[in-house]
Amino acid sequence: MESKQLGPGFAAEILGVDLSAAMSDGDFDAIKQIWLENKVAVFRDQNLSDNDLLRFTERFGPLFVHVRSQFNDKTRPGIMLISNIKENGRDLGELGNGDLAWHSDQSYSAEPVFATLMYAIEIPTEGGGTWFCDTARAYENLPEATKARIDGLKQNFSIEVTVETQHVALTEEQRQLKPPVTHPLVRTHPELGRKSLYLSPAHSTGLADLPADEGAALLAELEDWAGRPEFTYLHEWRVGDVVMWDNTSTMHRRDAFSADERRLLKRTGFELPPERAVPF
Template identity: 30%
Template structure:
């Protein structure tokens, strides 16, 4: 594009308009589903951490059993904020599992199981036997027919600096797509496979035994949230390999564009951990990224995941 001005010869050199989707001007940042009104929370305090995603919950002791009303209000907060933070809880593994169990059956993952039970995953980068599952935007286990509903992560030991975790709101990411892109992915399906996500950590001898248990699966590129009805992007760099019924080069270009939406800062929240903190996120509506910027310092975390439903 060349712009000229009348009068004395003044020519503005060619300006390239971004084509990668990283800048679209003013963004639509809608936290709630369309038509849903804000309502106050009665059983705890809520401190927003970003415009559409992430809230700290105050006044709840997760070590105590949740009553029906508290559980329902926490679920509403989860649906509205997508990731909830609870400071200084210091739960035992059993207490952490009990809290997560209020949302459904706990999920086991033979590729990750490292904790005190099959459904507890322990992350400790100083443990030479444990790979570093960091530095990539992803949603958990989308290679399953029924990916996880959500996850509860507790950090037990933190480095003196760094080691934050980030989450991206994939409903806001979908809202801000250009209409021509929305039209192009309407009804599209994509293949998800565990091998691309885990091949950077494990060799064939570790992956081959799981191929029959976890064959590639298809999910919609845009899924509808089963509780809110919100539409969300449902592709990620770890496990989404290609869009079906599309030439591979075209699929690759489109997926690169869609993957980039998780990188937009306006769709993100970033959490700085302290020992005993808990994060509880909706895996259906978010992607997350563990920031590996703490070198040889120690960071120890435990996660339990909640089994989910088939995306539609």
């Protein structure tokens, strides 16, 4: 399996793979290994049916279904539409055209999704890129004193924080499915044992067990550190791209794009096995 590094020490393009075709266990394992090591994997020039996308996603683990179900595909709820397009005056998908702040997907969940995949159908000519941050390398490169200072700290998350960046309000039922949660600030990779900063400013309500101002200052310091160029990669989308990322070891954000342009992606995800689904 051939791959090409895209970012500084992480994010790799996997070459010569057609995700719509039958794939041997050996090829699948090689892809999974490259993805785990690189945290973000990119496949270019794909032409996938919904079933192709779901089949590839489910091979890694149980299919994730988004709690904000308004834009889940009606017949295949494992697919969510991400789009700013309006059809007959109604939104075709979620998330509009604005900037989206750094986050790790579903960090507001007790058992956050392991990986997210996005498949690009329509892409604007300018803007709308996705920035990825390697939070494992950001952790590894911290001064030892900082590692000691943050060891054992916990962070609070809430789905409510995201409300202003979404354009469909949560229903009462959805809110009840996602009560506030607390996760370790430094988490261990469920398969590799590697440690990373578990940062997700778009869902965070602050550090637990610290005075609010001290916690906010520490989080801001860690988020600034992680956002440095040596830990980040900008993915500039092309039609046909499939990008999959490891939410345990990365966070991501999106640049805004013009409301006059069209952007449409199909999103899927897969879960961790139940015994390793809670961040530790």
